[in-house]
Amino acid sequence: xxxxxxxxxxxxxxxxxxxxxxxxxxxxxxxxxxxxxxxxxxxxxxxxxxxxxxxxxxxxxxxxxxxxxxxxxxxxxxxxxxxxxxxxxxxxxxxxxxxxxxxxxxxxxxxxxxxxxxxxxxxxxxxxxxxxxxxxxxxxxxxxxxxxxxxxxxxxxxxxxxxxxxxxxxxxxxxxxxxxxxxxxxxxxxxxxxxxxxxxxxxxxxxxxxxxxxxxxxxxxxxxxxxxxxxxxxxxxxxxxxxxxxxxxxxxxxxxxxxxxxxxxxxxxxxxxxxxxxxxxxxxxxxxxxxxxxxxxxxxxxxxxxxxxxxxxxxxxxxxxxxxxxxxxxxxxxxxxxxxxxxxxxxxxxxxxxxxxxx
Amino acid sequence: xxxxxxxxxxxxxxxxxxxxxxxxxxxxxxxxxxxxxxxxxxxxxxxxxxxxxxxxxxxxxxxxxxxxxxxxxxxxxxxxxxxxxxxxxxxxxxxxxxxxxxxxxxxxxxxxxxxxxxxxxxxxxxxxxxxxxxxxxxxxxxxxxxxxxxxxxxxxxxxxxxxxxxxxxxxxxxxxxxxxxxxxxxxxxxxxxxxxxxxxxxxxxxxxxxxxxxxxxxxxxxxxxxxxxxxxxxxxxxxxxxxxxxxxxxxxxxxxxxxxxxxxxxxxxxxxxxxxxxxxxxxxxxxxxxxxxxxxxxxxxxxxxxxxxxxxxxxxxxxxxxxxxxxxxxxxx
Numbered sequence: 304x305x306x307x308x309x310x311x312x313x314x315x316x317x318x319x320x321x322x323x324x325x326x327x328x329x330x331x332x333x334x335x336x337x338x339x340x341x342x343x344x345x346x347x348x349x350x351x352x353x354x355x356x357x358x359x360x361x362x363x364x365x366x367x368x369x370x371x372x373x374x375x376x377x378x379x380x381x382x383x384x385x386x387x388x389x390x391x392x393x394x395x396x397x398x399x400x401x402x403x404x405x406x407x408x409x410x411x412x413x414x415x416x417x418x419x420x421x422x423x424x425x426x427x428x429x430x431x432x433x434x435x436x437x438x439x440x441x442x443x444x445x446x447x448x449x450x451x452x453x454x455x456x457x458x459x460x461x462x463x464x465x466x467x468x469x470x471x472x473x474x475x476x477x478x479x480x481x482x483x484x485x486x487x488x489x490x491x492x493x494x495x496x497x498x499x500x501x502x503x504x505x506x507x508x509x510x511x512x513x514x515x516x517x518x519x520x521x522x523x524x525x526x527x528x529x530x531x532x533x534x535x536x537x538x539x540x541x542x543x544x545x546x547x548x549x550x551x552x553x554x555x556x557x558x559x560x561x562x563x564x565x566x567x568x569x570x571x572x573x574x575x576x577x578x579x580x581x582x583x584x585x586x587x588x589x590x591x592x593x594x595x596x597x598x599x600x601x602x603x604x605x606x607x608x609x610x611x612x613x614x615x616x617x618x619x620x621x622x623x624x625x626x627x628x629x630x631x632x633x634x635x636x637x638x639x640x641x642x643x644x645x646x647x648x649x650x651x652x653x654x655x656x657x658x659x660x661x662x
Numbered sequence: 663x664x665x666x667x668x669x670x671x672x673x674x675x676x677x678x679x680x681x682x683x684x685x686x687x688x689x690x691x692x693x694x695x696x697x698x699x700x701x702x703x704x705x706x707x708x709x710x711x712x713x714x715x716x717x718x719x720x721x722x723x724x725x726x727x728x729x730x731x732x733x734x735x736x737x738x739x740x741x742x743x744x745x746x747x748x749x750x751x752x753x754x755x756x757x758x759x760x761x762x763x764x765x766x767x768x769x770x771x772x773x774x775x776x777x778x779x780x781x782x783x784x785x786x787x788x789x790x791x792x793x794x795x796x797x798x799x800x801x802x803x804x805x806x807x808x809x810x811x812x813x814x815x816x817x818x819x820x821x822x823x824x825x826x827x828x829x830x831x832x833x834x835x836x837x838x839x840x841x842x843x844x845x846x847x848x849x850x851x852x853x854x855x856x857x858x859x860x861x862x863x864x865x866x867x868x869x870x871x872x873x874x875x876x877x878x879x880x881x882x883x884x885x886x887x888x889x890x891x892x893x894x895x896x897x898x899x900x901x902x903x904x905x906x907x908x909x910x911x912x913x914x915x916x917x918x919x920x921x922x923x924x925x926x927x928x929x930x931x932x933x934x935x936x937x938x939x940x941x942x943x944x945x946x947x948x949x950x951x952x953x954x955x956x957x958x959x960x961x962x963x964x965x966x967x968x969x970x971x972x973x974x975x976x977x978x979x980x981x982x983x984x985x986x987x988x989x990x991x992x993x994x995x
Contacts, residue, residue: 461722559770562719563784563835564757566749573783578774654774654819 332657336647343643348406350635355402358624364394365418365625372419405628414629418622424629428610432633434503435602435610439594439637441529446536446590451583454544455576458552469541476538481597485531485604500527501606531601532594540590547582551575581653588642595634610634665735666695666843666875667716673727674708674715674899682725683946685711687899687954695842698869698876700886700907702922703896706943709879712896713845716877717755717762718746734759736842758788761836765848767828771820777804778816781835788839803834807864826857830864837868844869847879862889883926887911892980895919898943898954904974905981915983917961953986961987 363371366388370380389395393404408414414424457469492500504511508520551557552575560574599611606612610630617626650657674686686708693699701709714720716732732743736759746752754760764770771777778800785796797816804812807830820828829849836844846865850858866889869876878889886893886907893910895903895918903916914920921939928934941958944950950957956967966986974982975989 555764555766555769556772558719559762559764560772560780562717562756562762563780564753564787565783566752566756573775574772578772581774652774654776655821658819658822 332650335650339643339646343639347632347636347639350639351406351409351632352402354628354631354635355405358628359398361622361624363622364389366392366394368418368622368624369421409629409632414632415625417626418624420623420626424626427626428613428629428633431610431613432630434607435598435634436637438525438528438532438607439591439598441525442532442536442594443587443591445529445533446540447583447587449533449537450540450544454541455548455571457541457545458548458575459571469545473538473541476535477542479535481531481535482600482604484534485527485601488527488531489604500524503528503607528598528601528605528607531605532597535597536590536594539593540586543586544579544583547579548575551579554578581649581656584645584649584652587645588638591641592638595638664695666693666697667735668692668731668733669712669716670731670733671727671729672712672715672732673730674711674720675725675727676721677723677725680947684949685899685946686715688727689896689899689901691894691901691904693843693875693877695875696869696873697892698866698878698890700890700893701877701879701896702881702883702886702893704881704943706898706946707896708899709896710847711899713762713847713877713879716743716843716845717760718743718752719756719762734843753787757784757839757841759841760843760845761839761841763829763832763836763844763846763849765851767825767832767852768820770832771828773820776817776819777823777831777835778818781816781838784835785838800834800838803838804831807831807834807837807868808860809834825853826860829853829857829861833861833864833868837872840872841874843875843877845877845879848881849878850885851880851882858885865889883911883922895922898946898949900954901974901984902955903981903983903985905978909978909981913978913981915977915981915988916955916985917959917987918955919983921958921960953984963987 366385370385370388374380393401412425416422417424417427420427453469457466460466489500492498503521503524504517505520505524508517511517554575557570557574560570565574599615601607602612603615610633614627614630614634617623617630669692670690672686672689673684676683676685689708689712691699701712703709711720715726715730726744730744734741734743734755736754741754741759743755746755772780778797781800781803782793782796785791785799786793789796791799801812801816804815809815809827809830815823815827815831820831823831829852833849844865849865850861853861862885865876878886880886890907892904892906894901895910895916897918903910903914903919905915910919911923914923918939924937925939927936939958940960944957950968952966952968952970953959953972956962959967963986970986972984972986972989974984976982977988
């Protein structure tokens with residue numbers, strides 16, 4: 304937090320007339336949340352602009368791509384056909400106009416048709432985006448559900464076996480690439496159980512409606528990608544939590560609290576753990592971002608029918624700009640959203656940040 | 663006056679990767695209720711470690727010598743501090759009958775917990791007050807140490823207060839449980855000189871009002887001269903001189919005390935050169951044999967200084983020094 308010293312001097316100057324009353328505080332807090340939401344919205348617009356520009360930079364456009372596809376099916380295509388298709392798709396309009404239209408539709412959840420498959424993108428994506436986001440959030444949750452208690456224990460324990468053991472596991476987690484882990488597990492499971500553990504659903508449930516048996520089937524598949532993505536995230540998070548905790552435990556205010564008679568679990572949880580929380584919350588957005596980046600490759604290996612693998616498909620194989628744009632929009636949207644949430648949470652948890660808002 | 667605390671033969675070592683380090687060796691002193699004792703020495707002399715021993719607050723690798731005894735005399739009878747084991751037993755010396763004020767008031771408040779919450783927490787641990795009563799007393803204490811608009815300050819965080827204000831709040835918190843002994847570990851070092859004077863005055867007022875004892879740790883003999891009734895001088899984990907402030911400052915008996923006094927700047931003669939003690943404090947890993955000060959002492963009187971640990975001998979009624987210079991005087995007299 305580079306802005307902290309500046310903030311502190313600010314407080315020095317301002318002390319004496321800090322806010323009064325919970326109501327006023329609430330109003331200011333809501334204003335802060337609203338400002339953050341607007342900022343998040345602008346971030347998303349900016350990212351969409353970059354994504355849209357990149358889509359433009361890809362040689363060829365949707366019209367050519369579709370007609371080329373038809374051509375390969377045996378149809379005769381002329382330049383005039385391509386031009387007509389351009390006009391039909393609105394591709395003859397200026398770049399900026401098209402972007403505004405695209406972003407306007409995107410916020411309404413409309414992404415148009417896929418270039419190649421000529422299907423409505425919403426129909427094509429279906430629940431895949433939510434499956435992807437769910438898998439990533441699940442991995443993040445798994446990582447911190449393990450890392451917070453383990454990190455705290457590791458930071459407080461003096462047991463060399465425990466500490467070294469954790470260190471080795473952490474290094475394994477950090478050093479072993481996800482795709483390799485995925486391949487190893489698949490190989491192992493194929494050899495031992497004759498089941499490669501791929502996919503998110505058994506064939507009979509793939510297109511079924513959500514009901515209890517389908518949820519059970521889903522859970523019996525989804526644990527593997529969550530575990531694989533969570534594996535390195537956990538190793539990373541343990542290191543983070545442990546370092547932050549050791550840092551806080553060594554601080555004077557902890558000794559001072561002990562000198563006042565605060566002891567045991569209360570001392571640990573209310574003092575160092577409570578104060579390590581802010582930087583941990585801060586790192587959540589970053590971790591989710593990393594998990595998102597790793598998802599497509601893992602998804603490809605495990606042949607998951609979720610948006611990550613579809614993104615690779617759209618980007619690398621079929622050059623389907625419309626589809627790729629929509630997926631990237633969703634993924635960045637969820638990262639912006641989690642950063643918004645962590646900002647708000649930080650303001651609730653950390654009085655230093657709260658006071659910088661409330662003044 | 664009645665006896666408040668007796669420290670006898672306190673020896674404390676730390677188990678470290680480099681070996682066992684002696685931080686405090688054979689330290690004995692006592693304090694009466696209402697008395698202010700200055701504990702003086704350079705950094706690394708073991709003052710803070712000694713003070714923390716009274717609350718058994720030293721790190722987990724601390725090993726107390728088998729003969730070490732610390733006895734706290736309370737109304738309900740004496741407390742053998744060394745035998746306290748559980749957290750519940752130690753409450754009495756941790757914020758109950760003994761409170762500790764640290765050098766850095768900013769760092770000794772938890773940054774994300776309001777000052778009021780920390781004060782109430784301490785009162786809830788040590789008294790059977792309700793939350794509302796604890797809150798009321800905390801605000802009263804903040805007011806008592808000269809913090810204006812105490813009820814607003816109660817809800818604020820350490821970073822919202824100025825340095826002097828924080829140390830006042832720290833004092834208010836330390837005194838809220840009405841301890842019998844206050845340990846102040848360089849409480850004014852981090853403050854401006856003008857604020858220093860205010861805080862020292864405040865502490866003096868409070869001692870006489872509450873009738874408690876204070877152990878005032880500092881490297882500043884000037885502060886001691888103003889504040890303390892008696893003084894103990896520490897070097898490399900050992901006490902080298904003890905006595906009333908007047909005696910020790912007017913007629914320092916140990917060469918180390920003389921060195922400390924000579925190193926003080928004086929306002930009377932601002933052109934006079936300062937005479938620092940030559941050399942550095944030795945590493946605790948290489949404690950000198952005999953008198954711990956002999957490696958820097960300018961009045962060494964022979965092999966005895968390097969071989970034999972000097973015992974305390976009286977130089978006056980309430981004044982003693984551990985130095986072979988005074989052994990001989992005692993022998994020849």
